[in-house]
Amino acid sequence: MTAVPDGTVDPAGGGADPLAEERIRRIHETYAGPLSGFLSRLTMGDRALAEDLLQETLLRAWRNLDALPQDVEKVGAWLYTVARNVAIDAARARRARPPEVNLPDxxxxxxxxxxxxxxxxxxxxxxxxxxxxxxxxxxxxxxxxxxxxxxxxxxxxxxxxxxxxxxxxxxxxxxxxxxxxxxxx
Incomplete structure (x- = not known):
């Protein structure tokens, strides 16, 4: 990732592409709400975790923007699959770590x-x-x-x-x- 002069971050390392930024903005506008609800259900209502998973899902969309269909309406299936996989990975990571123990003060x-x-x-x-x-x-x-x-x-x-x-x-x-x-x- 590299920062471009306008302060945005380009994960591909190149310059900022206005068309790519517009596409990711439209993807966000179209899918952020529904994906948030989907991830909230997958995380049993943990809103903070759902927001983190949504951010990771949209970051992966940004990183793979060139491979996604140009029509924003056709990106949904890919996004929901990625969101589901991100949620599964997060759940596995939590199970792999031992539970935190609160020690007395x-x-x-x-x-x-x-x-x-x-x-x-x-x-x-x-x-x-x-x-x-x-x-x-x-x-x-x-x-x-x-x-x-x-x-x-x-x-x-x-x-x-x-x-x-x-x-x-x-x-x-x-x-x-x-x-x-x-x-x-």
């Missing part, structure tokens, strides 16, 4: 020597644990309060190690959510 934890804050925290954790399912609570108590290893917790609870790990993961997430909701109340 360590600046909000009480200082070591503050007995009152420590007491409040202990009380909040107890109340939060009471709101968890018995299975999640039992695993968290074994691992974090009794200091058991995964194997020891599995043996004590009579469940496989993988189940201990899974329940610990989801238990901590649930506890974090419960504590967050208690804090905002």
């Amino acid at each position: 360590l600046t909000r934890l009480p200082a070591r020597g503050d007995a009152v804050d420590r007491m409040v925290t202990v009380q909040a954790v107890r109340q939060g644990l009471a709101r968890l399912s018995p299975e999640h609570r039992a695993v968290l108590v074994e691992l974090y309060f009794r200091g058991s290893s995964t194997a020891e917790a599995a043996a004590r609870l009579g469940i496989p190690e993988g189940t201990v790990k899974s329940r610990a993961y989801y238990g901590v997430r649930s506890l974090h959510a419960v504590l967050g909701s208690m804090e905002s109340s």
Whole structure:
């Protein structure tokens, strides 16, 4: 891509072609609205993602403008196919990345020597644990309060190690959510 003197960007690297710009403008005017709705349905209503996918679709149209039919009305099938493929690629890319994990804000934890804050925290954790399912609570108590290893917790609870790990993961997430909701109340 290169910038041309009028400030527009030409992905092909050559000078700005007024006919090409007019064609892409007409394609945009004709298909941006319908494609946006189509992509919004494909993204389950995620408007921001649909807009990103629309932009990528129209960018690909700009890059392949010479290969597209001259009649703007005949470009629709190609655009919808590209939009669908862009949406599929985006979904695959999201599945390939591990989910983001929100870590607690360590600046909000009480200082070591503050007995009152420590007491409040202990009380909040107890109340939060009471709101968890018995299975999640039992695993968290074994691992974090009794200091058991995964194997020891599995043996004590009579469940496989993988189940201990899974329940610990989801238990901590649930506890974090419960504590967050208690804090905002």
